[in-house]
Each structure stands twice: as C-alpha cells, then as structure tokens.
Amino acid sequence: MYSKTGKYCYLLLIFCFIKPVNSTEPSQIEFSIKPIACVVKQAGDACTMTVKVHWRAKLPINSCLYQEDEKTFCWQDKSEAMANLAINFKENMMFTLRDEGNNIFAQQEVLINSSSSKKYRRRLRSSWSLF
C-alpha cells in the first residue's frame, strides 16, 4: 500500500513562456523551464523530477541559475545554454537567471499541485483504541 511519492508525480508538460524581470536587456533573453508543474497525489507530498532549463540571449552574457536562493549553474560569456536539473520539492519553487551583480534577467516558478484537495495526517492513536 505504501509507495514512493515519486510514483504519484505526474508531470504536466506545459510550455512556459518568457517572463523577463529587471534586466538591462530583458526583452532580449528567453528563459524556459519544462515542465513547469508537478502533480502529487495529496497536498504536502514531495515531488521528485528533472527539469530542463533553457535560456537564450541576443548577446553573450555571464549568468547563473538560482533555485530559490541557491546557485545551481553558472555560464560565462554564453548567449545560449541548456541544463537538466533534478529537483525535489514540496512547495512551489522559483528559478531565476541572474547576472554577476545578482540582478535578475528572468524568472520562472515551478508549481506543485495536488490531485486531491484533501490534506491528510498520520493517525497519532490507534483507531478502535478500546483494544
């Protein structure tokens, strides 16, 4: 009856779109992460999946990919890059592409959704405690 939560993760292959923020040349950077959502069986379950990160700029730039506040990849003098990243998360997770000055070129949130709106707890007492 028990099974890994990953079994319950169904990936939604939904295309994401460019979402530039606060960049010196925001309109010139495309940033995408696929998939952008993971469905778990119930709220609070963790999702484990691999996301594909892709970005493209009109001019070569120095940039780093951040998973929330954690730096995961950096590129020097590149105008395009692609990376696969294994993630495990229980709540929505924000990815940002930043320059060396920590300015955000673009960002994308990866969502976690539950197929059931119900939340569950572990029983803390045996049912039929008469026994």
Added chain:
Amino acid sequence: MKYIFLLLLCLSSSLYAQCNVENEECIAIDEWQFSLALGAGVITNPLHGGKNIPLILIPNFSYYGENFFIENSVLGYSFIEESHIAVSLISQVNRENAFFSRWHPSNIFVTERFNSAIGVSPPPSEDNGEEIEISLDDIEKRAWAIDGGLQINWFVTNKTDVKAQVLHDINSVYNGFNAQIEINHFLHFQQVDQAIVKLTLGGNWQSSEQVNYYYGIDTQDDSSGSALYQTTSSFSPYIKLFGHYQLTQQWAVRVNLSREFLSSSLTNSPLVSEDTLDTFFVGVTYVF
C-alpha cells in the same frame, strides 16, 4: 534496549515516513469519521468478582484538525508534527476504572446478558485463608480518572512507529503518574494488498499512587485491617496482534488479539485473580 534504539535511529535516517491515504493510519484533516464494529469478543477482567467485558457492537469515531485531534476518548493537540515525529498534549480517560465500573465509556454498547455467563465470582480459596481474596463488590468504589500529559509519536519508517506517553491524573483521583511505550510494526502483503497486519509490543507503567488507588486495600476497603495491601509501581508488558482485511470501501473484517502480562504489584493484590489481561475480537466494521 540501547541497541534497539540505535537500530531504529539508523532505519529512520534512511527511510521516510509518509502518510499514505490508502492506509488506515492516515486520516483526512477536518473530517469526522464514524464507524461501527459488529462481532464477537471479550476483554477479560482480572479482578475477583469482576465481570468480563463482552464486545459485540463497538462504536469508533475520530476527528483530526490541523493540530487538534479526537480519537474516541482521547483528546489531543499536536504542537510539533514533522514527517518523523509528532509531539502532542493529550487527555484521556484512565483505563483502570473500566474493571471496577460497568459505566466506563469503553463499555458503552456492551450487552448485559453476557455477563451472567462469564462474570461469575471465583470460588473461595481452598488454601484456607493463606491467600486472601477480596471481591470488588466488597470494596469502596473507585473513581474515574482523567489523565493529561505528553505523547510522542516517532514514525521510524513507513511501516514502523513508536508511541510513548507520560500522563498524570488531572482530576486528582490517584495523584500519580502512568506511562506507556509501544512499538508498532505493519506487515503488508504484495499478493493480498487488501490485508494489513499490525504487531504491537509495549508496556504500561503505573506509579505506586495509581496502583495503590485502584488495586490497594486500605482501611476504607477493609475496616478490620486484616487484608491491607499497599505496593510499589508496576510495569506490565503487552503484545497485540491486529488483522484487517478490506472487503469494500466501507466494509472490512478485523481481528484483534492482545495479552497484557500483569505486574506482580497488581497480581499480588487480594483484588486480582488473573495474571493476564486478554482481549479478543473478530468481526466486521463499517465506515460511514
């Protein structure tokens, strides 16, 4: 004991306890759950003159909020709840008075007619006075105690958990403590995934104040003073076996077997006639 603890600690670091909605040990938040069990069973009464408690129709209800929970006669509030551990303040009716009273909450819905067959007072001792026996009909009534205290649940793996609790009577009946520790292990069968078996090993500890209140004999019980009994704290280990077979979403078959090996502090009491406390039940359950 130290090595068992270390083994459990190692297991807990490699396996992750999660709440599986298909399992009975997992419950939806903010939903009342009512169920009834219909079957045949008994809880033995270890007291001289005590009536066994037949189990025919047994109600069960529970409610779990974000932090608050009710599980039959237990109220609780969890102020820490992580994937591996939960710490709760709880309050519950003390079990011991069930053997002294017919109107304990756990005895509701139990039919009286079975008592005439199984509630016979034991015959007088043939040791001609060497072993004094006192029937609960001849002593002062014991009062219900409401206990309150701390409970810790440790979800070692998704198949094994440990529960420990320390309680004190909050309505000052016996002015003492009791504690319980148990380890539960679930067995699942790949070929028969509707079946669950749970094995429990544990122990009940009672402070001397609690033992003496319920099982001691003082001058209020025995004005002659010939059978006074006061003793020390007790520890009674127990083993439980629970089987559950899901028939449909609402109906299931269940079997419960348990035996508690009563401490000598209890069995030496003139009130106590049995060394063990047994529970047996087999029946069907319906979840509303």
